[in-house]
Amino acid sequence: MDAEDCTRDDGDYSNGIVYLVGGGPGDPGLLTLRGLDCLRKANVVVYDRLSNNLLLNYAPQASLIDVGKQSDHHPIPQECINDILIKEARQGKVVVRLKGGDPFVFGRGGEEAQALAEAGIPFEIVPGVTSAIAVPTYAGIPVTHRGLASSVAFVTGHCASQGSLDLNWQALAQGVDTLVFLMGVHNLPLIVSSLQEAGRPAETPVALIEQGTLPDQKVVVGTLADILNKAVGVQPPAIFIVGEVVNLHSALKWFKPEVEFSLGGTPLNRFQAGNSASAIG
Numbered sequence: 271m272d273a274e275d276c277t278r279d280d281g282d283y284s285n286g287i288v289y290l291v292g293g294g295p296g297d298p299g300l301l302t303l304r305g306l307d308c309l310r311k312a313n314v315v316v317y318d319r320l321s322n323n324l325l326l327n328y329a330p331q332a333s334l335i336d337v338g339k340q341s342d343h344h345p346i347p348q349e350c351i352n353d354i355l356i357k358e359a360r361q362g363k364v365v366v367r368l369k370g371g372d373p374f375v376f377g378r379g380g381e382e383a384q385a386l387a388e389a390g391i392p393f394e395i396v397p398g399v400t401s402a403i404a405v406p407t408y409a410g411i412p413v414t415h416r417g418l419a420s421s422v423a424f425v426t427g428h429c430a431s432q433g434s435l436d437l438n439w440q441a442l443a444q445g446v447d448t449l450v451f452l453m454g455v456h457n458l459p460l461i462v463s464s465l466q467e468a469g470r471p472a473e474t475p476v477a478l479i480e481q482g483t484l485p486d487q488k489v490v491v492g493t494l495a496d497i498l499n500k501a502v503g504v505q506p507p508a509i510f511i512v513g514e515v516v517n518l519h520s521a522l523k524w525f526k527p528e529v530e531f532s533l534g535g536t537p538l539n540r541f542q543a544g545n546s547a548s549a550i551g
Contacts, residue, residue: 288386289366290379292371292372293370295400295401295404296401296481296484297483297484301398308366309328312365314333315335316367317367317369319370325368348378359392370398371398379395401507404483409487413448422449424450425442425450427455428456439465439468442465447514451511452509453507455504459498462476474512475513476492477491477492477511477516478504479508480504482509489523
């Protein structure tokens with residue numbers, strides 16, 4: 271289907287419904303059972319760049335609509351995506367809006383839910399495993415840890431208006447133990463300098479995790495003083511973590527994407543979504 275065909279359909283309301291599904295941070299094994307159930311019964315799946323395409327294997331019966339967005343490049347405007355969801359649901363279809371991570375954590379799921387509510391379309395929010403926690407976990411970095419961090423903040427590192435990040439840098443630098451910046455690769459120099467200017471010590475441990483939870487995961491560890499030099503070449507999607515918990519990475523790193531595991535008695539590579547779907551019924 272052509273995603274650009276986003277004119278509103280004012281036909282009769284029917285039994286259509288939209289599921290706003292969090293697809294998790296990348297590893298398809300982190301999809302929730304509720305998310306899997308929604309994909310299996312979907313007539314239409316509307317997906318974007320940050321959801322793992324392997325998850326589409328769970329919905330072979332569905333029509334697929336790609337509304338992929340990249341940083342600073344949104345070929346399908348958000349308003350048009352909202353209209354697609356409404357139009358498909360008004361045709362009596364079961365629609366899955368598949369998102370990376372969790373729909374309500376920097377995923378614009380709230381905006382889509384608002385549009386559906388205003389249009390009178392039934393919807394359900396299916397939480398997903400947010401990359402803000404899962405990606406550090408796959409790097410062996412707990413976002414909280416007794417004696418090191420009792421507070422954590424999830425922060426957007428991207429400004430849609432192309433301006434400077436409108437953040438309370440002093441509160442972030444001095445009032446929160448662990449900072450997790452999402453979508454912050456392009457603004458990394460600004461983030462690093464702003465935190466130091468606001469009082470975060472230059473020797474604070476930091477980590478940049480590219481392609482987190484995926485086979486190509488890359489972890490770059492440093493400090494606020496040297497991370498810009500160490501992180502040359504890192505590309506989105508990546509998560510930036512600031513805080514003493516980063517020091518646990520060397521001891522707790524565990525993720526080996528090549529290792530197989532057993533699910534329901536069947537040996538699987540964790541990135542073979544089709545096989546795992548059949549194994550869990």
